[in-house]
Amino acid sequence: xxxxxxxxxxxxxxxxxxxxxxxxxxxxxxxxxxxxxxxxxxxxxxxxxxxxxxxxxxxxxxxxxxxxxxxxxxxxxxxxxxxxxxxxxxxxxxxxxxxxxxxxxxxxxxxxxxxxxxxxxxxxxxxxxxxxxxxxxxxxxxxxxxxxxxxxxxxxxxxxxxxxxxxxxxxxxxxxxxxxxxxxxxxxxxxxxxxxxxxxxxxxxxxxxxxxxxxxxxxxxxxxxxxxxxxxxxxxxxxxxxxxxxxxxxxxxxxxxxxxxxxxxxxxxxxxxxxxxxxxxxxxxxxxxxxxxxxxxxxxxxxxxxxxxxxxx
Amino acid sequence: xxxxxxxxxxxxxxxxxxxxxxxxxxxxxxxxxxxxxxxxxxxxxxxxxxxxxxxxxxxxxxxxxxxxxxxxxxxxxxxxxxxxxxxxxxxxxxxxxxxxxxxxxxxxxxxxxxxxxxxxxxxxxxxxxxxxxxxxxxxxxxxxxxxxxxxxxxxxxxxxxxxxxxxxxxxxxxxxxxxxxxxxxxxxxxxxxxxxxxxxxxxxxxxxxxxxxxxxxxxxxxxxxxxxxxxxxxxxxxxxxxxxxxxxxxxxxxxxxxxxxxxxxxxxxxx
Numbered sequence: 001x002x003x004x005x006x007x008x009x010x011x012x013x014x015x016x017x018x019x020x021x022x023x024x025x026x027x028x029x030x031x032x033x034x035x036x037x038x039x040x041x042x043x044x045x046x047x048x049x050x051x052x053x054x055x056x057x058x059x060x061x062x063x064x065x066x067x068x069x070x071x072x073x074x075x076x077x078x079x080x081x082x083x084x085x086x087x088x089x090x091x092x093x094x095x096x097x098x099x100x101x102x103x104x105x106x107x108x109x110x111x112x113x114x115x116x117x118x119x120x121x122x123x124x125x126x127x128x129x130x131x132x133x134x135x136x137x138x139x140x141x142x143x144x145x146x147x148x149x150x151x152x153x154x155x156x157x158x159x160x161x162x163x164x165x166x167x168x169x170x171x172x173x174x175x176x177x178x179x180x181x182x183x184x185x186x187x188x189x190x191x192x193x194x195x196x197x198x199x200x201x202x203x204x205x206x207x208x209x210x211x212x213x214x215x216x217x218x219x220x221x222x223x224x225x226x227x228x229x230x231x232x233x234x235x236x237x238x239x240x241x242x243x244x245x246x247x248x249x250x251x252x253x254x255x256x257x258x259x260x261x262x263x264x265x266x267x268x269x270x271x272x273x274x275x276x277x278x279x280x281x282x283x284x285x286x287x288x289x290x291x292x293x294x295x296x297x298x299x300x301x302x303x304x305x306x307x308x309x310x311x312x313x
Numbered sequence: 314x315x316x317x318x319x320x321x322x323x324x325x326x327x328x329x330x331x332x333x334x335x336x337x338x339x340x341x342x343x344x345x346x347x348x349x350x351x352x353x354x355x356x357x358x359x360x361x362x363x364x365x366x367x368x369x370x371x372x373x374x375x376x377x378x379x380x381x382x383x384x385x386x387x388x389x390x391x392x393x394x395x396x397x398x399x400x401x402x403x404x405x406x407x408x409x410x411x412x413x414x415x416x417x418x419x420x421x422x423x424x425x426x427x428x429x430x431x432x433x434x435x436x437x438x439x440x441x442x443x444x445x446x447x448x449x450x451x452x453x454x455x456x457x458x459x460x461x462x463x464x465x466x467x468x469x470x471x472x473x474x475x476x477x478x479x480x481x482x483x484x485x486x487x488x489x490x491x492x493x494x495x496x497x498x499x500x501x502x503x504x505x506x507x508x509x510x511x512x513x514x515x516x517x518x519x520x521x522x523x524x525x526x527x528x529x530x531x532x533x534x535x536x537x538x539x540x541x542x543x544x545x546x547x548x549x550x551x552x553x554x555x556x557x558x559x560x561x562x563x564x565x566x567x568x569x570x571x572x573x574x575x576x577x578x579x580x581x582x583x584x
Binding site: 044046048051052053055084085087088089091192193218219220221222223224226231233238240245246247248249250252254255260264267268271272273275276 | 356357358359360361362383384387393397398400519544545546548549551552553554555556558559560561566580582583584
């Protein structure tokens, strides 16, 4: 069971130990994607002997997992990543973990200044991607439980202490709308070469912290690690913000500078992903802004784009 | 896959002829393979590299790949010899719509190490020669030594049913060089193949492509009749890892073959 728990100073989504308090007061530093798409995952094994090698069967792992007390912006992220891992061919490694995971989301009662779910089609009480929804009620003394899928139904059947009754739902977080994602997507369609990208990206250090924390960023690398007799092939998180991501062996790099990389990040989330999969690749969780060492926020870029798109002429 | 033959083509450039480890693998591959598709060639412990399949689906006992020794994986691969094995995943990606070109003339324009992806189409069309009209090949490299498939160039030169124009960049010629001297776009313009009922397949370094496309337009080729294949860096080849994205396209799934008309809709600054 994975839940938001305090680890040192931070609240993180981590394996829950019986008795540990579940922290709903702040948004966890990490996103839940690492439990479906681990930062590093074994996708192949082999034995080596000089120039000879034998590939070993590598079975995808799908440990039975409950994500408890994750926010709607987190649950929505899983629904978004599902699309890319299941269009065309299916990703067995992703799907094995995903199929074994039940998402018990909690309606969001406390947002912060970096949150913008309501600007990207979400809401503090949204149920997208959740199997079960919990809503605090009666001043935090009870939960209202709602099952949203067969998996959620199954979980609730085995739960104790769930009764029929009346309860008054507590108020949800107030997340103001910061920009119109329709106007952002509209502007992006024609502004690949806009001079404004230079300004939007100026502070970016290319550290990729935003991508690693993002619930929808899913780009990966494949790397081998081996001794003389055996080895492992890993799938590791990667990010379009890193300079080597697209660099060819020849030295040619299609995205040669940080401007091109930041543009790719914004374009992918608000233009390319909607075009390819019919949905934004952003849930407004705000982690990228909260943790950016340079103080950047994708919502600031989106607000600037919205202002530009809305301004006459 | 087992290395059945290894041939040096040019400094640092080698071709492997690879045979399948078993008949089901061979049959499965050729059940799917269409010309233009690519694969990921690798070695456990080193990694994988993406190259086109440089031989056509009309030759079904083996596949060939031609690649330059450039980084860790390509160096390790070239260090493997005949009789040794490498890994292969594929075929992946889309293909050149060769069947739709039946009855049409075909022009190939290639530069340097970019002949291999075009060579599979050339072979395929020559193996089915009566189905197509005129075949013109314009191929150039920096220097004579850098031309790949030298024996095949000689064969194509001798055929009565292929027009081959070879060129090297100024200064790259040798005393006995009988081809042209000049950059591919200029030599193409001079050769002036007719655009009438013709499709063009273009592959080369970005700078060659940049200056060749305007020449093709000038010769009268429509953007929908100009084909190329993008060689983006890839990892998965399956439309997941995000590395080859250009705009909303996954080069590994929606490509690698694109018409110029399709490329016009993608952000050129990301290629």
